[in-house]
Amino acid sequence: MTSRRGFIKAGGLALFGIGMGGVPGFLMDAVAGTNKLGLFKRRKIMVCIFQRGAMDGLMAVTPFTDQYLKAARPTLFMSAAKNTSGKSLIDLDGRFGLHPSMAGFESVFRDKRMAIVHGIGSPNSTRSHFDAQDYMESGTPFRKGTESGWLNRAVGLLGHDAATPFQGVSLTSSLPRAFYGDNPAVAISNLQDFNIQMKGNLKGANMAAKSFEDLYDQTASGLLKETGKESFDAIKMLQKTDTKNYKPANNAIYPNTALGNSLKQIAQLIKMDVGMEVAFAESGGWDTHFNQGRDTGIFARNVNDLSESIMAFWADMGTLQDDVTVMTMTEFGRTVKQNGSGGTDHGRASCNFILGNGVTGGKVHGLVNPLAVENLEDGRDLAVTTDFRSVFSEVAGKHLNIHNDKVLFPDWDGKPIGVMAGS
Template identity: 75%
Template sequence: MATRRGFLKSGGLALFGVGMGGIPHFLSRTVAAGNHITRPFERKKILVCIFQRGAMDGLMAVTPFNDPHLKAARPALFISAAKNGSQPALVDLDGNFGLHPSMNAFEPLFREKRLAIVHGIGSPNNTRSHFDAQDYMESGTPFNKGTASGWLNRAVGLLGHETATPFQAISLTSSLPRALYGDNPSLAISKLSDFAIQMKGNPTGASTAARSFEELYAQTSQNLLKETGKESFDAVKMLKASYDPKYQPANNAVYPNSNFGNSLKQIAQLIKMEVGLEVAFTESGGWDTHFNQGAQQGVFARNAADLAKGILAFWTDLEVFQDRVTVMTMTEFGRTVKQNGTGGTDHGRASCNFIIGNNVNGGLVHGNMQALAPENLEDGRDLPVTTDFRNVFSEVADQHLQISNDQALFPDWHGKKIGVMLG
């Protein structure tokens, strides 16, 4: 039988498409009883994580353009930093690394030292399975398939308060990601214009979940109110009262008209609504570039532009909230150094990631990358992993969210920070 505490603590509760007209009537009646909307969640730090599904080619995103081995391995994919006719060149970052031209929206953030890049990052587990590699990265336990919780859900539990708001951890995706599975409450919100309640992993169970929630609430309303506290209902009330379906981004920020751009726009909206958001998650797809990857144009270039323009718009839109937000990307692995016979790249090992914030050690490409000579490559074909993803994820969590229990966040990890965040 479902218990009140079990329901409240379940990581399986997901709110899909938080639209203000669709808040369940029983919950609306409860939160409408008060006349004053307080804002108890101001000044919280917020971590926004973006998973690049499909394995981004880090060597194309941030290219060591002086390496002759890379140029030889990629005759159709290599882009130079030298200006050459009508084709766009790499954005020269430091004389050694260059951003893909479609990522030029990142350049001002890098020059302002708000963007740090880590190259050679990846998992110590050498699987080339998308499913397994994503699972390991989101669980934070790359050698333990049986970990039930995700590292972001564990981070929520280490933030030092007991379910202060139901909107503490939110994923702007159609289902709850592996990183947010666990005992701590988290929500999956696909659109702010629609609202439904659904149990994790059960797309057809919305009405059942809603009924069980109302039945449970009806049976134990007084105790429920006592346990969750006024703050939880204030957050729901704020969400309903503050949502603007005609939201206009600040500073004329222009989000890409894509699923990714729209998800970031909604995260910015939630941040500004002060509903207690502390961990946000979204996804960028299409990075599995086996075929016709393209150089200056093509599928990689389109995805790269969507990512960089979306993040720049998000950062610009945040305005005064920038000091409270850090954005971090991740991808399950990288691509082969050598292009394949179909104009693409195959599953590899290390990639790179991007960290944006006012407290990052920005304007630098961190990590350790040797020349891409065959003898330096993993299995003679891949950029080796020289930075365990947990070294970076733990440092960001420590410095931004003030989570210092590394063993609880990443069990069986005993690595060192790499200096990607300012102390």
């Protein structure tokens, strides 16, 4: 008869069902000993959020003392002064102001657990959403044919063999470009359906299948054999699973949005201890060509969702906060000057947010020069002064203990900027 250790190792996917309905009772009993066995030793987890569509970093974190920006955005510019009409920016340091709809970030910024990097972007000057996202997710800005994504390579550099196909998990309908490659990674559109999409990741698919085949074939117990293949299929898909009864810690309330629901499910996976170390989620709607709005409107709603979703996740992590770092990214920024439709067009640099107990927080990192025309890229855009790879490699290096930058970002030989403590 297969040992309990052998059962758990072979049936890593069964761990996915802890605390959720629709899982056969014998598996619940077997899995109950997992923590005692310590199969999935607690490890650090990096959560990446891609803001697809190109976020206007100059509106999210505004250099509000810049008179050039004020002149370029007559209806979009916001001030930190309290006597202005409408809501005011949240003054972070006397120069940069946080959009008022991102007020949830203020406390962690003040507590030095959130860092902001401004002027971040790709060295490739494309303003194509598709190409820019591809370059950022592959981590090779000047090589379009790269087969693997940087997050998949990160999984491969973690320094230990995966005991579970859930080492890298994307809460998306299909596997994102960042997770393409030979190392274990899966996409799950919804835990209730457990609809695994493994396009671009044959090894992950093979590993998932092998774990169940081994679990079934290596077990001589009649108790297991009687369940038949249907039980394993049910576990693989976890159809009709009820996740609505999940109760976040610390009374955290997630927005009922795509991002909020994704981060809520990532929190569940972390607490289920399925061996996840890299997680991915998406936030859409950042392509604000028309009616961008100022303190209300499309942009305000988007940044509110971003900040409220992340802060709910952070509260939900509770005592696990030391193990988790959250990092946002977007393919490029928006033009300095607003257009005739009350929006902004495709630009170059933007900003990103890094949340964790190991960041050099309470600071806006990076270089943003005065936004006079002579300082703008192509005379129209916030210049890229920080290569995204210098930030991504530093966060992965410090938090996940990955130090092979030549593999993680093959064409990059830059240096970290000090966004992580001890860098």
